[in-house]
Amino acid sequence: MVELPRVFLDSLGVGISIVEIETGCIRFANAECCRILGYPLEQLRRQHISFLDLTFPEDRESNRAQHEKLLAGEIDGYRMEKRYVRPDDSVVWGRVMVNPIRNADGRMKWFCAVVEDITATKILETQLEAAEKLAGLSTFNLIIATEDRRSDTGAAATDSLVEMLNGVHQEDRAGLEEAIRRAVAKRTGYTREYRVIDGNGPTRWVRGMGTCVYSPSDERLHLVGAAVDMTAPRREQAQDMPEPIRRMLDHVEMHWQQKTSIEQLAAQFGISPRAVYQYFSSSGISLGERIKQIRMQHARRMLSTPEPGATVMSIALRCGFGNPGHFAKEYRKVYGETPSESLRRASSPD
Template identity: 65%
Template sequence: MPEQDIAEIIEMPRVFLDSLGIGLSIVDSATGHIRFANKECCRIVGYTVEQIESSGLTFLDLTHPEDRERNRLQHEKLLAGEIETYQIDKRYLRQDGTVVWTRVIVNPVRDAAGNPRWFCAVLEDITATKILQSQLATAEKLAGLSTFNLIVDTGVGGPDAATAVPSSLSEMLSHVHPDDRNGLETAILHAIAKRTGYTRDYRVVDEDGGTRWVRGMGTCVYSSSERYTHLVGSMIDVTSTHRDRDSEAPEPIRRILDHIETNWNQKISIEQLASRYGISPRGVYQYFANNGISLGEKIRLTRLQHARRMLCGPKAGDTVTAIALRCGFRNPGHFAREYRKIYGETPSESLRLSSSALRHDSADVTLVS
């Protein structure tokens, strides 16, 4: 753009340029000097029009020292023609010492030969957003909460084609306790495929090998125009809840619970367990009644959890009936009804989804961002 055109822009009624609601500046490509700035740009950087246009300030002079190198590298790529434009979140250091966060979009204005003569920078004040993000991060840390927002490409097959795990989900699952991994994976894939949500307690393994309980919650929002499914969720630490629940139980009850977990596929008699671990059958019934679940229900849920793992990680030749029998369910129909109540799908659906994922390692789900 010829310099006389820049002059014409500057001569436009400032009321027009100042009414845009966004910061606008024009920078000399050779010197980096700011040749023009509208009212919002001046407010953001904390200098008057006269100070900016007469003092020879450059955009790097106004940039926070900690962000200058990152900004300079992006600008050099633009000058070298490696990129056509760039967007950067950075801080400006005002002359009164305060800091403002901005989102800056920079585009070149080229001369007749195609060389960058000027740069047009559009500035948006995002200080409030950054403060909220910082407050949220602090609140999440205090609450033991973490959040995520993934975009999953379901491809031309639509959302029902979601059968493979996106790479970031694979990363998340790699930190999940092996005994809980298949169940969580299946719950997430089912949520993606059906555009629904999930809530699940599971264990995660820390870098030092320690185990924590978390409650994972997620929901899916499908965009028909983008053909993307947004998987938004959070995880909150519930380790203390699980530990308190286990530690409050009397010693005989804890030993009975350990017995059930170890011998979940065997026939279990409440009377025999009570006698073996030194408590009356009445005491066993009373404890579980006070906790809102019977011992029989606890055994049934434990067996369903093991059945879920087998269905989500099937071996060659596995069938629903074989797994049901292996987990102590003698009536496949009753097993299917109970399973659906807990997991929202039939055992056949779980097995089919898992088997499909094994057969199609390169299915249509890929991570976009």
């Protein structure tokens, strides 16, 4: 052990240790390993302390099982996350990788254990879990599988991404999927509000935010983000909405293809045009913009699942957009591609 390049090993940011096969006692530990365990090397050697002695009681059985499999030759090594108890009774989380060191005839002589301190990560996970429960926040870290590692645009959904999309309301799914597709293609992020369905439970509104992060460790692209429950704020907003405005919006949702004006709608629902303008001005979006959003969503659906013989022009006119050039410009602003590109992709046999 004295011949080990101690200066080099002590400079590493992970714990390195050499462990006896027969007793499991620690014979060498670099500076980081000693810091993690809370013992100087001399004390570890003098008191014949083993890793199992320092392992948190609830983690010992799983650690022992892995160790016995390694001794029996059933596995070549193992990795696990477990807790260590320091002399001051504080607990440290470690990610451990254990591999055998063999002599010339192939027999195990030592074990090498590499320990990474992940206490901060575990604390953050616990805090985030608590915050999620309090704030209605859910987080995700999904692996995005590309058609090949060199692809800049092609993206195939993993099972976890498919599962997330399957939980989205059918009317909002295509829009979210498109937002994710654009984020993956450009290695950027997205923010979008959409509805999710909890099994047979009620529909909830969430604001989803995600960003693409490349992980050098597994050479994969991850979609990392969170979804904040917006159901209560939306419900409060709806409760604050005057009854004539609510009925007006319900009418617009159902009869989105009809040409209308604020004056006509105001007269139909017994409210002054001035009151309509004032309400929507305070909400941050005009009634005209809201009607355009609804029509654009229907246009998106028709372009994504086109009927035989459908054209961009016919869909634009059907959805109330009389100017095809203006429609194409607004569509691209919302969905990141032209209507022709959406229709061509949907019509492609691939």
